[in-house]
Amino acid sequence: MPGITLGDTVPNLEVETTHGKIKLHDYFKNGWTIIFSHPADFTPVCTTELGKMAAFQLEFEKRGAKLLAFSCDNVQSHNKWIKDIEAYTPGCKVTYPIVADPKREILKQLNMVDPDAKDSSGNELPNRALHIVGSDNKIKLSLVYPATTGRNMDEVLRALDALQKVSKYKVATPVNWKPDDPVVISPAVTNEEAKEMFPQGFETKKLPSGLEYLRFTHV
Ligand code: BEZ
Numbered sequence: 001m002p003g004i005t006l007g008d009t010v011p012n013l014e015v016e017t018t019h020g021k022i023k024l025h026d027y028f029k030n031g032w033t034i035i036f037s038h039p040a041d042f043t044p045v046c047t048t049e050l051g052k053m054a055a056f057q058l059e060f061e062k063r064g065a066k067l068l069a070f071s072c073d074n075v076q077s078h079n080k081w082i083k084d085i086e087a088y089t090p091g092c093k094v095t096y097p098i099v100a101d102p103k104r105e106i107l108k109q110l111n112m113v114d115p116d117a118k119d120s121s122g123n124e125l126p127n128r129a130l131h132i133v134g135s136d137n138k139i140k141l142s143l144v145y146p147a148t149t150g151r152n153m154d155e156v157l158r159a160l161d162a163l164q165k166v167s168k169y170k171v172a173t174p175v176n177w178k179p180d181d182p183v184v185i186s187p188a189v190t191n192e193e194a195k196e197m198f199p200q201g202f203e204t205k206k207l208p209s210g211l212e213y214l215r216f217t218h219v
Helices: 024-028 044-055 057-062 075-088 105-109 153-168 191-197
Strands: 014-017 020-023 032-037 065-071 098-100 113-118 124-126 128-133 139-145 183-185 215-217
Touching: 020 024, 032 044, 032 153, 044 057, 044 065, 044 075, 044 153, 057 065, 057 153, 075 098, 128 153, 139 153, 191 215
Parallel strands: 032 065, 065 098
Antiparallel strands: 014 020, 014 098, 032 128, 113 124, 128 139, 183 215
């Protein structure tokens, strides 16, 4: 299947949305963008997912990230469905645009189709792809779930925090990392360089191999 993955540039497509026409690269300017597809309007898992994304919108905005949802239904359908989404997740307002792509042309180009999911007429349905895109239009993180598995939006927020942390320092985030947890120093950084880079200090874990590659610090 043609498609985009980690490190690729998202094509500069013009898309029809609930907020009018958008050129993707214009939308991606000046920050991070989370693009995410879902199989269809008026379906149960999707209704819960889009509500949770709306509930988290303020948290994403605090981090300089915008949202853009994708689906294969039309704008009229999306606008009707938004009322259900907002009713299911009280207090949420869907203020992010939802792309309409009834012909699946955009979704196919973005690798957002689930080969195993079909509607009642046998048409392909979108998958649950989610890409975090940088202001350089490149994909920094990708999750691809089938139509039948809802995503964990706490994980999306955590992953965005991790991406933003490692974009500022020569570090990586270890398993189950959360903001304020220690990070690990990148293996390419020597101990001498690490002393300069991290004047706050770092802790090297003693390991049976005797190798000093697991070094924790706070940034
Ligand atoms: C859902 O959103 O619940 C759903 C949509 C398509 C296939 C399976 C589940």
